[in-house]
Amino acid sequence: MDKNKCYHCGDICENTTLTIQDKMFCCNGCKTVYEILSESDLTCYYDLETSPGAAPKEIEGKYDFLSEEKIIEKLVEFDDGKTQIVTLYIPHIHCSSCIWILENLNKLNAAITHSQVNFGKKTVRVTYNLNAFNLKALVILLSTVGYEPYISLDDYKTGKENVNRSLIYKLGVAGFAFGNAMFLSFPEYFEVNEYWLEKYKHVFRWLMFIYSLPVVFYAAQDYFISAYKAIKTKVLNIDIPIALGVIVLFVRSTVEIVFDYGSGFFDSLTGLIFFLLLGRFFQQKTYSFLSFERDYKSYFPIAVTKIINNTEVPVQVYDIKKGDRLLIRNQELIPVDGILINGDAKIDYSFVTGESEAVTKQSGDKLFAGGKQTKGVIEMEAIKSVEQSYLTQLWSNDVFNKNKEEGFTNLTNAISKRFTVIVLSIAVLSTLFWLFVDSSKALNVFTAVLIIACPCAIALSAPFTFGNLLRIFGKKKFYLKNASVIEQLSHINTIIFDKTGTITSNKKSEAVYNGLPLSTEEEVLLKNTLRGSNHPLSRSLYNILQSNNIITLDSYEEYLGQGIQATHASKSIKIGSAKFVGYQSETEVLNTAVHISANNTYKGKFTFYNSYRKGLSKLFNKLKKNFDLAILSGDNEGEKDNLKKLLPSKTKLLFNQKPNDKLEYIKYHQDEGAKVLMVGDGLNDAGALAQSDVGIVISENINVFSPACDAILDATKFNQLYSFIKASKSAVKIIKWSFLLSFFYNVIGLYFAVTGQLAPVIAAILMPLSSISIVVFTTIATNILGKRLK
Known part of the structure; x- marks a missing residue:
């Protein structure tokens, strides 16, 4: 090769300082590709042809269509003017080295912020900075390093419905x-x-x-x-x-x-x-049948507010259709791609892009699924249904799982690590024995042992048990992020509950107003301020108050754990704790109360009389036998006496807990060896849910989804929480029983194999039969388990 040419792409090198092992490179991109290939022992890549990194002539001009805005809009998943996200189908993905290169694209171009490979689907999801990079450049870069994506212009798709028939x-x-x-x-x-x-x-x-x-x-x-x-x-x-x-x-x-x-x-x-x-x-x-039954509907039972003839109606997210008008409140997630109609939109796309800076949008702008509204209430029109968006990817994204799964070894891995060593040892020892006794049988014995002791049954037990139980739980309105949550749920020994919106019901709460009368303008402002909030007390008060005219607020701010502040025309209002609105009481408030001040003048308070969820006392009495229980509430101690009457005597009751206090409480107990389940409403509990070993959000006609939670439980099924935990523990027992069956099968099979009485072909027939029997056993057992759930 010419000494003045780049070793990777063949271009003339203007900068001669970029060299590795006497090889010259024209830019950092080519140098980094070489380094990646070298680290992965893939330098034979350069033996295939001269300048393999050069853009192949057959793709020159091939992707010029990717400069057309209309086509780009059809292909990308997300585009806020600064960041674009696209998923590309790469047919050439085939090994771990492919994954390594494609997940290190940021080393080839600094404008690429993140890339993640789905090996099963042969796709790579790439996030890049639009100011320094574009879709065409990405496709050419991938083609240059040997991973040309498949893009169909017929249907504007970056992937194809690829049915892998290789197994058939x-x-x-x-x-x-x-x-x-x-x-x-x-x-x-x-x-x-x-x-x-x-x-x-x-x-x-x-x-x-x-x-x-x-x-x-x-x-x-x-x-x-x-x-x-x-x-x-x-x-x-x-x-x-x-x-x-x-x-x-x-x-x-x-x-x-x-x-x-x-x-x-x-x-x-x-x-x-x-x-x-x-x-x-x-x-x-x-398994594909089980996965199909647990489709996107299983992820999101949460509701979003749909506006029909000026009436607000809660609907489940998967019932949203193109053209529906949706109301998105403060801290709610946008469930589908849509167009902003009115309201002050300030969208946090950190769940999607990782960037925490909120983006301001104007009426007519496009909103993408996965963004969270952070400034009051907005109205939007859906342009897609939920299954067409990538919202469901957010919850199951591995990024949100890493912390909880660190150090967690599942049952299958714990057993299978030792299994192969034992099988190989038996095979070698029995073969050595027969070499001395009857050498004609030695190879038969070695082969039969390896086949009959194949741990396929062990490998199948957990996926089929947990997969079927995920489907059953989904039908019972208990929606889990993934199969590992079931196993982690079976290990918990401490359960911590939030109070407001978790053990209390928003629908049945009563409130009494004490204070100065509110003017009509103040009532309208109060109602519209509450309309934008998702806090359980705000939702309760909003439903209790009489209907008022809908107005667009000039400003809206919600302060976590404190209250809400809003303005309209010359009027301002504060709603929240006494301290937040600037009220100092001489007497201690015993009941949960929401205080109000208008134009910096204290007006009064709504005192709440909580209605606890049906079956709460019975549920706690069941849980107390096996778990340490605690209530962590941000409210004052007004409900302490009532809770003492309702709950078991050993239940810990802690009040005036800020979100960070809850997190630290959980962390402290985990350091002491506790396996903690946190049950909250998903709004003020994100930190505690993330810190816990398992986090469950109670869903009651609100869309405050957070990737921090591991499961979503429909509020109507709250009293069945113990049954779901018990079923999770039973699922682990089913797996252990299936392991035991597999063990007995292997012991019997190994006896005949080691003694030379089992031909390899018979062993080959028996092995899949044992696997099928394990699958049948686990499926029947989990179905029986499901029928016991009311």
């Missing part, structure tokens, strides 16, 4: 070869000693060898790839014993026919892979 093809190849190998083996099985067999047996054997080649090198390749990667990363996975068994069978069978020692085990080999793939196909179909 492999299953077909293995099935065809297995059938023919068995057919060709029959004469020798039945010891037919006719002349034609003596004449053609070698032909039959070599035909079986030929049939086995596509099975071993195509149909079984996934097991070899998985085993190789595991060994390379010094991790023992469940595919290593399978890969070893296939290699042993193939090598031994090939040696037998080459040296005319016998017919080999090609029928067993092809049958083994066929039944393995059949078990995997069954698993894939069953």
Whole structure:
């Protein structure tokens, strides 16, 4: 290569200072690509052609259409003028090195802030700074490093409905070869000693060898790839014993026919892979069915307010249709893409982009799903339905899971780590034994042990148990973020509840006003200020007060844990705690109260008489037997006596707790070894929910979704919380029982395999049957568990 040319892309180097190992680079981008490839042992990439990093000639001008605004608008998921987010389908994603390169795109171009790969779907979701980068540049960059995305202009999609049929093809190849190998083996099985067999047996054997080649090198390749990667990363996975068994069978069978020692085990080999793939196909179909039943509807039972003929009606988010007019209150999440109609919009897109700076929007501007309104109430028109947006990605995003799952080892991993070591040890020891006793059986024993002890059943237990229970919980209006929440829920020993909006019902609360009469203007201002807030007391008071004219506020500010301040024309109002509105009382207030001041003049207070949720006392009496219980409330001690009567004697009651106090309380108990479940309303409890081991939000016709929560419980099912926790513990017991069944199966199977009484093909048939039996057991058991839930 010319010394003045870039080693990566071939362009002339103007700056000669960028060198690594005597290799010259024209820019930091090319230098970083080389470094990434070098760290991943992928420098052979440069052996394929000269200047592999140069933009291929076939893509020159190919993506000029990505400069058209109308097309870009159809392709990107998010665009606020500063940041764009797009998901691209990359057909060439195939290994961990691909993931490494694509998730380090920010090293190739500093304008790329984040990139995340979905290996299963072969997509990469990229966030970039629009001022320094664009979609066309991104696509060309990806093509330059060998990951050209698929973009369909027919339907303006960055991905295609790609159905992966490779498993079906492999299953077909293995099935065809297995059938023919068995057919060709029959004469020798039945010891037919006719002349034609003596004449053609070698032909039959070599035909079986030929049939086995596509099975071993195509149909079984996934097991070899998985085993190789595991060994390379010094991790023992469940595919290593399978890969070893296939290699042993193939090598031994090939040696037998080459040296005319016998017919080999090609029928067993092809049958083994066929039944393995059949078990995997069954698993894939069953699990995809469970996943389908837990679609986007399972994530968001929360309601959003829809305006119909000037009437505000709460509807579930997945009932939103294009053209619906929606009311978004302060701190509510925008559930679908839409157009701002009126109101003072200040949108926080930190859930989407990671940028905490709120964006101001004007009437007519586009609003994206996932943004949170932070300044009063706005009205918008939906331009998509919820399943077309990426709102559901936010809650299940791994970014919000990392802290809680650190140090948490699930049951399957804890057992499977040791399983492979034990199986390999048994296989080696039993083979050594038979080498001395009867060497003709040694390889049969080694292969049969590896096959019969395949821990597929163990690998299937947890996904099917938890997957089915997720579906059942969803039908019972208890919506979990992912399967690991069930296992974490089964380990909790401490439960902490918020009070207002959690153990109290917003719908049945009563309020009495004491103070100076409010003027008509003040009543209208009060009503409209409350209209913009999602705090449980605000919602209760808003529903209690008589209907007033709807007005657009000039300003609106909500102060977390304190109150609300708003202005309209020459009038101002403060609603919240006594301290917030500037009122100092000589006597201690015993009941929960909302104080009001207008134009800096104290007017009075609404005193609330809480209505507690149905079955609260019964629920706490069930929980007290197994859990430490506590109530953490931001309100004063006015309800302390009532709560003492309702709740068990050992329940801790703490009042006047700020959001940060709740978080610190949970953290303290976790440091003492407690596994904490936090149950809150999702508004003032985000920090506590995030800190807890499991955080549950109670949903009652409000849209205050927070990625901090792990589950959403419909308010009508609050009294069944104990049943859901109990079911989670039972699910772990079901998995342990299925492990026990698998263990007994393996012990019996290993006995026959080690003693040389089990042929590999029989082991291959029994193995998927055991997996299927585990799936059937876990499905039936979880369905019975579901029926016990009322």
